[in-house]
Amino acid sequence: MRCLILDDSKAITGLLEAIIMEELGAEQALVANNVADALVLLEKNPLSIDVVFCDLNLPDVDGVAFLRMLSEREYQGYIVIVSSVSHRVLKSVEHLARNHHLKLLGTIIKPISPQSVIQLLQSAGSHSGAKPQARAKEKLTVPELIDALEEGYFECYYQPQVCAMTRNVVGFEALARLQHPKRNLVFPDDFISLMEQHNLILRLTKDQIVSVFKQWNIWHQQGHYYRIAINISALLLNDLELPEFILTQIKKYDVKPKLLTLEITESCLNEDRTRALEVLSRLSMYGINLSIDDFGTGYSSIERLQSLPFNEVKIDRSFVQNAASSESERPVLDSMIGMANRLGLRVVLEGVETLAHWQMVCHSGCDSFQGYFIAKPMDVDKLEEWLADWNKMTD
Ligand SMILES: [Mg+2]
Incomplete structure (x- = not known):
């Protein structure tokens, strides 16, 4: 499994990277602190990113706009929203992701607990019956x-x-x-x-x-x-x-x-x-x-x-x-x-x-x-x- 983590906080990207690599044994975790860097990483690895972790409050371009960009680029992997925005905002963003035909795996509320990340990724299988790494490339x-x-x-x-x-x-x-x-x-x-x-x-x-x-x-x-x-x-x-x-x-x-x-x-x-x-x-x-x-x-x-x-x-x-x-x-x-x-x-x-x-x-x-x-x-x-x-x- 390869992941891309987009968050402007280095503390958050560091924590997620540790959980993904150590607890879940991911192959690679790419890190971006803003949308422009995330897009460059995506373009370099067009088919190989299975899960994108996406913060919503970001400098310059925010996570809501990033979801649209993922959809325009026909991103095929899963998305996990990581945020501390209110419940109602999250619901509407989840709805938006579905309207963009993105595969939203779920939401992780900050502060992040390792267990919530592990549970969410392990449940990946139940959505399409496939774990991210088993998807057709x-x-x-x-x-x-x-x-x-x-x-x-x-x-x-x-x-x-x-x-x-x-x-x-x-x-x-x-x-x-x-x-x-x-x-x-x-x-x-x-x-x-x-x-x-x-x-x-x-x-x-x-x-x-x-x-x-x-x-x-x-x-x-x-x-x-x-x-x-x-x-x-x-x-x-x-x-x-x-x-x-x-x-x-x-x-x-x-x-x-x-x-x-x-x-x-x-x-x-x-x-x-x-x-x-x-x-x-x-x-x-x-x-x-x-x-x-x-x-x-x-x-x-x-x-x-x-x-x-x-x-x-x-x-x-x-x-x-x-x-x-x-x-x-x-x-x-x-x-x-x-x-x-x-x-x-x-x-x-x-x-x-x-x-x-x-x-x-x-x-x-x-x-x-x-x-x-x-x-x-x-x-x-x-x-x-x-x-x-x-x-x-x-x-
Ligand atoms: Mg049915």
């Missing part, structure tokens, strides 16, 4: 992706969801991984949007559906009735071919529609989309569950929620993390869960990553939990082992 190309589809390099990983009351496994979210022979395992962050831009997403989604349904059928024959959740790109909601395909495969593999959930990100529900509504209505009519993914990050109103055929919300991981790190954020999470309950929606909570998260939410009114504290996404072989261990524990 070079961007994937379109021919590579086409080749990967042809050669069957995409795999289905499964992340367990457990019942909030009984802790029993209720099902899994299927997640695509690219096991390219010439690369480390590649995560969706690095290929989904490219596949969407080049009309490859339908093909990938169809392959994933078939592979998940085959697996469901195997589980079914073993006597298990797991729920399965599949992510559907918002772009595909314009495609009338998709519902037909799903319904055909459901028949072919004898999948119970009520055990199938399609997850659709909230941001696609912004505009009025008649065609998407037709697709969603039809899927829902056949008994398939529809879930709003990353719930809380978009702008859907309660009125809108009620007019769409969704029967589940998947509360975005950021709400659990915020609630765990700040008392003042707890009511936000609680009221989201409460609202979903009152609207009669199933509630799945993502991002349950620590024992503290689990304890905080275990009586909060959710239906099920998903996150690293339970298990990370796994291939089928690892999943079988995990299931055996988990079932032993909950019996």
Whole structure:
């Protein structure tokens, strides 16, 4: 792991450097005391910086402007904001970073405790499933992706969801991984949007559906009735071919529609989309569950929620993390869960990553939990082992 530390205080850069190099065993920590120097270092090492630590109050150009510059330079690594500004300012800067499409790993409040830095970097894996050092260094190309589809390099990983009351496994979210022979395992962050831009997403989604349904059928024959959740790109909601395909495969593999959930990100529900509504209505009519993914990050109103055929919300991981790190954020999470309950929606909570998260939410009114504290996404072989261990524990 290589890091860049931007802070005008030498005491802070020295402390962070020590933590990163000694406690976390980073390969290199570059240090800049102002934005101009940081940009020079970035340009010298365009692809090799995994994490940028960024102060906000800086002389000349501040950290807020630096975030924009990182976005303009298409910086692909993670960002950690290190600051002592107020909670509200931090929230708005976090929002800004997301609008810039930057990968914000989190915030460290000054004075810095080594533990907060270590925890944050260790949680890096849970955001995309990748630790910073395991990220693909070079961007994937379109021919590579086409080749990967042809050669069957995409795999289905499964992340367990457990019942909030009984802790029993209720099902899994299927997640695509690219096991390219010439690369480390590649995560969706690095290929989904490219596949969407080049009309490859339908093909990938169809392959994933078939592979998940085959697996469901195997589980079914073993006597298990797991729920399965599949992510559907918002772009595909314009495609009338998709519902037909799903319904055909459901028949072919004898999948119970009520055990199938399609997850659709909230941001696609912004505009009025008649065609998407037709697709969603039809899927829902056949008994398939529809879930709003990353719930809380978009702008859907309660009125809108009620007019769409969704029967589940998947509360975005950021709400659990915020609630765990700040008392003042707890009511936000609680009221989201409460609202979903009152609207009669199933509630799945993502991002349950620590024992503290689990304890905080275990009586909060959710239906099920998903996150690293339970298990990370796994291939089928690892999943079988995990299931055996988990079932032993909950019996
Ligand atoms: Mg999802």
